[in-house]
Amino acid sequence: MPEEKKERIKVELEGVPETLLWNLYNRAAEARRPGSRVLDDPRAVELVDRIDYPFDRFGSAAMAQWHALRVRCLDDEVRRFLAERPGGTVVALGEGLETQFWRVDDGRVRWLTVDLPETVAVRGTLLPDDPPRRRSLACSALDLRWMDEVGEDVAGRDVLVTAQGLLMYLPEKDAKALIAACAERFPGGRFLFDALPRAMVARNQAGAMDRGGDAGYRAPRWEWGMDAKEYRKVAAASPRITEVRSLRFRRGRGLYALAPLSHLIPGVRSMRMSIIAVRFGEDPGAAD
Numbered sequence: 001m002p003e004e005k006k007e008r009i010k011v012e013l014e015g016v017p018e019t020l021l022w023n024l025y026n027r028a029a030e031a032r033r034p035g036s037r038v039l040d041d042p043r044a045v046e047l048v049d050r051i052d053y054p055f056d057r058f059g060s061a062a063m064a065q066w067h068a069l070r071v072r073c074l075d076d077e078v079r080r081f082l083a084e085r086p087g088g089t090v091v092a093l094g095e096g097l098e099t100q101f102w103r104v105d106d107g108r109v110r111w112l113t114v115d116l117p118e119t120v121a122v123r124g125t126l127l128p129d130d131p132p133r134r135r136s137l138a139c140s141a142l143d144l145r146w147m148d149e150v151g152e153d154v155a156g157r158d159v160l161v162t163a164q165g166l167l168m169y170l171p172e173k174d175a176k177a178l179i180a181a182c183a184e185r186f187p188g189g190r191f192l193f194d195a196l197p198r199a200m201v202a203r204n205q206a207g208a209m210d211r212g213g214d215a216g217y218r219a220p221r222w223e224w225g226m227d228a229k230e231y232r233k234v235a236a237a238s239p240r241i242t243e244v245r246s247l248r249f250r251r252g253r254g255l256y257a258l259a260p261l262s263h264l265i266p267g268v269r270s271m272r273m274s275i276i277a278v279r280f281g282e283d284p285g286a287a288d
Contacts, residue, residue, distance in 0.1 A: 008051065011053050020098075065252055090109055163191070188280060191277075195276050197272065248263070
């Protein structure tokens with residue numbers, strides 16, 4: 001018998017929540033590529049096919065490979081954490097329609113998605129029901145009550161907090177306060193986020209990154225950017241921060257073969273997104 005065709009689901013979002021559809025669109029575009037591709041994400045492809053939304057508003061997916069290299073870098077770091085802390089907890093702030101859980105799941109990870117109510121509602125409609133190891137919480141990342149959902153029995157060193165595509169929408173003081181709060185609450189834990197260079201943020205604020213004018217997609221305003229020389233200054237947010245490092249991208253196709261060296265190339269360096277990994281110090285005397 002022919003496979004039953006799933007009903008398309010209309011998704012209507014505005015502002016920052018709508019960016020989850022742009023991210024999804026780019027992941028799916030790379031995942032559809034036959035042969036060599038940077039990212040395998042069949043669930044993203046399925047979601048784009050199911051969602052009733054004018055994805056052509058985003059224009060061509062010319063940046064899909066670069067976007068996928070960024071996502072792959074984040075995935076690799078989450079996998080490293082899970083290899084070191086089996087059964088650890090990942091808190092995904094502002095996750096949108098990310099499908100990272102299914103890409104990195106080792107069968108033991110505990111996963112908490114924290115996002116705005118309208119986004120959690122969309123996730124609940126489109127993604128499978130939460131299994132015992134995966135939960136969703138509808139609230140702002142700045143509403144620190146989400147920390148109570150991690151559980152008092154979870155050691156701080158067993159927690160990785162991720163913030164994909166989130167902190168650039170926050171004022172610098174709020175972004176750094178969030179990192180500092182996590183350092184205080186999860187001693188020994190980690191924080192993973194992506195950062196934009198100041199030149200790219202300035203272009204966004206000037207409206208130079210809109211797609212298609214009035215008929216197209218207008219990216220929300222970014223608030224915070226950092227150049228490479230500023231990454232280590234994140235440590236000043238909290239005395240508990242013991243390490244701040246920028247992660248290297250994998251090698252891509254064509255011009256993106258230079259991705260692992262992109263942080264060293266003048267011009268490119270000032271226009272590339274970076275992935276920043278932060279470690280928190282443990283409480284003195286904490287047992288492993």
